[in-house]
Amino acid sequence: MEDSLLKLLPSLPSAIISDLLSLGVCVRCVFRFLNMRSVDFAAAIPSCYLLISHLQASMLDSGAQMNGSAEIVPKVGTDSEPQCAVENSAHTIDGGIVEPCIVCLGILQILDDNMHKESVSGTELQRYCYGAKQKIVEAAHKEGHEFDSFCLEVSLPAICVVRERALWYYLKQKYPEEALFSHNHETDHIVTLKEAVKWSLIAPLELLLGAKFDSNSLFRIALLYKHPESLAELDFLGGHVGGDAKRRRHGSVDSGPPAGLAAVAAARTAEAGESLTSVMRALATMSYDSFSRTFTWPPSKPITPCELATMCWRMPVFVGGRYLKYSRNISQSRWMIDDERMGEGSVQEVIGDVVFPPYKGDSYKFHAAGREDIDVRMLGPGRPFIVEISNARVIPSSAEIRKLERDINSLKEGWVKVRELRQVGIDACAIMREGESEKQKEYAAVVWLSRPVTEADFECLSSFKELELQQKTPVRVLHRRSPLTRPRTIHWMRCKEIKGTQNYFVLFLCTQAGTYIKEFVHGDLGRTFPNVGSILGCEADILQLDVMDVKMDFH
Amino acid sequence: MEFESWEGAAESSYKREETRRDFQSQREEEGVLQQNVDDTSCSSSTTESLFPYAEELPPRPPRANSCNYTHWVALDVGKDFHDQYVFRHANGLCVIGLLPTHVAFKPTPAVTAVDFNVGKQSRADLKVSGKRKKNAITLEPNSVLCKVMVGESFYLIRCCVRGVLLEVNERLIKAPGLLNTQADTEGHIAIMMPRPEDWAKASKVLLTLEQYRERRGL
Numbered sequence: 001m002e003d004s005l006l007k008l009l010p011s012l013p014s015a016i017i018s019d020l021l022s023l024g025v026c027v028r029c030v031f032r033f034l035n036m037r038s039v040d041f042a043a044a045i046p047s048c049y050l051l052i053s054h055l056q057a058s059m060l061d062s063g064a065q066m067n068g069s070a071e072i073v074p075k076v077g078t079d080s081e082p083q084c085a086v087e088n089s090a091h092t093i094d095g096g097i098v099e100p101c102i103v104c105l106g107i108l109q110i111l112d113d114n115m116h117k118e119s120v121s122g123t124e125l126q127r128y129c130y131g132a133k134q135k136i137v138e139a140a141h142k143e144g145h146e147f148d149s150f151c152l153e154v155s156l157p158a159i160c161v162v163r164e165r166a167l168w169y170y171l172k173q174k175y176p177e178e179a180l181f182s183h184n185h186e187t188d189h190i191v192t193l194k195e196a197v198k199w200s201l202i203a204p205l206e207l208l209l210g211a212k213f214d215s216n217s218l219f220r221i222a223l224l225y226k227h228p229e230s231l232a233e234l235d236f237l238g239g240h241v242g243g244d245a246k247r248r249r250h251g252s253v254d255s256g257p258p259a260g261l262a263a264v265a266a267a268r269t270a271e272a273g274e275s276l277t278s279v280m281r282a283l284a285t286m287s288y289d290s291f292s293r294t295f296t297w298p299p300s301k302p303i304t305p306c307e308l309a310t311m312c313w314r315m316p317v318f319v320g321g322r323y324l325k326y327s328r329n330i331s332q333s334r335w336m337i338d339d340e341r342m343g344e345g346s347v348q349e350v351i352g353d354v355v356f357p358p359y360k361g362d363s364y365k366f367h368a369a370g371r372e373d374i375d376v377r378m379l380g381p382g383r384p385f386i387v388e389i390s391n392a393r394v395i396p397s398s399a400e401i402r403k404l405e406r407d408i409n410s411l412k413e414g415w416v417k418v419r420e421l422r423q424v425g426i427d428a429c430a431i432m433r434e435g436e437s438e439k440q441k442e443y444a445a446v447v448w449l450s451r452p453v454t455e456a457d458f459e460c461l462s463s464f465k466e467l468e469l470q471q472k473t474p475v476r477v478l479h480r481r482s483p484l485t486r487p488r489t490i491h492w493m494r495c496k497e498i499k500g501t502q503n504y505f506v507l508f509l510c511t512q513a514g515t516y517i518k519e520f521v522h523g524d525l526g527r528t529f530p531n532v533g534s535i536l537g538c539e540a541d542i543l544q545l546d547v548m549d550v551k552m553d554f555h
Numbered sequence: 556m557e558f559e560s561w562e563g564a565a566e567s568s569y570k571r572e573e574t575r576r577d578f579q580s581q582r583e584e585e586g587v588l589q590q591n592v593d594d595t596s597c598s599s600s601t602t603e604s605l606f607p608y609a610e611e612l613p614p615r616p617p618r619a620n621s622c623n624y625t626h627w628v629a630l631d632v633g634k635d636f637h638d639q640y641v642f643r644h645a646n647g648l649c650v651i652g653l654l655p656t657h658v659a660f661k662p663t664p665a666v667t668a669v670d671f672n673v674g675k676q677s678r679a680d681l682k683v684s685g686k687r688k689k690n691a692i693t694l695e696p697n698s699v700l701c702k703v704m705v706g707e708s709f710y711l712i713r714c715c716v717r718g719v720l721l722e723v724n725e726r727l728i729k730a731p732g733l734l735n736t737q738a739d740t741e742g743h744i745a746i747m748m749p750r751p752e753d754w755a756k757a758s759k760v761l762l763t764l765e766q767y768r769e770r771r772g773l
Contacts, residue, residue: 478648479648482684499608500608522620525740526726542616
């Protein structure tokens, strides 16, 4: 037994401990109800037999030394109840058959690896006793996740908090003088089950996994404890638990989680958390009387312990950069019409095909700060983008990511190039979404006029500063966008002649996000006004367009 | 939504002719544009090579009006020489307007007013909103869109195709003269959204530009 625990023993209320053990409360739960926060839950926990004998020994010691406490000694020694407890618990341990704790339903008991595996003949118990830690370690490695930190998500069956409440009322009733149990509810006055599970697991898992525990870690280990047997026990809460919580509870019984699906695992964890929260909310408002009418204490002995399902996944990781597109026949995202590919490929696929595989993730999503038409090139410093990879097994180093960038840039087609490829945080997504709708964009358009271009035209166009357009939803997108007139600003325009031509020139312009440039040039049946034609008093058309800059700090 | 599938086709209509693309790719392969990848900013010397030389340019680019739309014609709508066009965008939307041979333009184009106040409610007062085009009304091919006034006489303009009326060209109320000068662009009458099956029906009745020229001896 741990030294620290030995030192604590004399100060513990031995009668209560014996009582709890005889009821079928496990040692860790005893510690929890005595609110023993200084005990190392991860250390080897003594069997209840050991605990009792030490308690008796320490009491005899103190009894021999102090006359005043001699009274207690015979009480422990002669009272039949604690004696029975010793026998009872000794029996359970020696037989290897651990009766599930009446409070934690075995959750804290199955944590220990040193359950007498060899001596167990009943295979069912062997399954439960087979160390939960090994199970977790196996699950963490099963899908080949590489990680140097991890976060534990523990979801508990709601029945455990109900049983905690029942035991609390039992203790209050039996030991009305005991200061430990003077509060109305156990909430905040015992070590919670979740705390106990984490305290018991974190240090050993850090050792076994060779990784640090970090509550912000993207690698999640979810421990889902279920106790289907006790679902009926919760029904007494009836009206106190919302109908949806009930439905969810029942729903979760029949559908086993498909392993390896991060999203499903996350949803299941959240779901379990919700049902627990709703039960806790119901308990918080429930009076002693109404609880006592429906639930008896001490809680009955469960037949089976909780089942543990372990699921591991990584939260999404993000790779960001800027892309350039030199082709007028490649779209940004994969674009299929009736299973037929449009264009020669997509920026998304060119980048995703290189970036995604090394992460060994489940799937990826491509996000960019706005988009250009298929026939528009993306030049200049490029357009910011993010690849979101869900459940990555591997996180490449920054050197490896730089190599991915070189791999994309050396593709023989060469239509798409990337710059500044690197891993980014989730905040980059918000920055990009903002950039999509709020940042300035620069374009270069090759414009044709129905009459020869003059120097006066250049002066006219470049004299406009902060020109406001009224842009009706262009006809080409009117079928899918709301019909509206949107005010859009053209911050500035500059012109450049194309030597040897009369009717063509290059128009450089900087506009507010969301401005349709092609429509500003040809006027879209006069639905964008003013437009280049209306300003110059002639017909205008656009031959080609390039995006020259998406003004955004994205590093 | 049934129109969603048209989205792609709409944008592909901007595709340029093969020859241009080939030229582009050739230059890109030569590495003219490659510099940009390494430069963090786009220097002006680079942009100079980004744009076409005079000899590569077509005499004029395809008109937005003709490369984005297929042109259809309805002759004698309701009455003789009430000739109207239906420009159908690749996304399925139809622009309705008057052809130069419309009787309102004879002997010379002299439209004096356009009145959308036909039917129960003025066509100009319909405020269609949202992606799902709430408040839009569905009109029949022979439903009246507006009255075009030439002095004291007037001509009824009809839909030609069954569909949802998305908008009418309100500028015509204040500037009816647009009909006289640019009837095929800024002087269009309305934009409709037919269902694909309604369009299939309508396109059997409508004429092509060639048939139109033949019939009117243009």
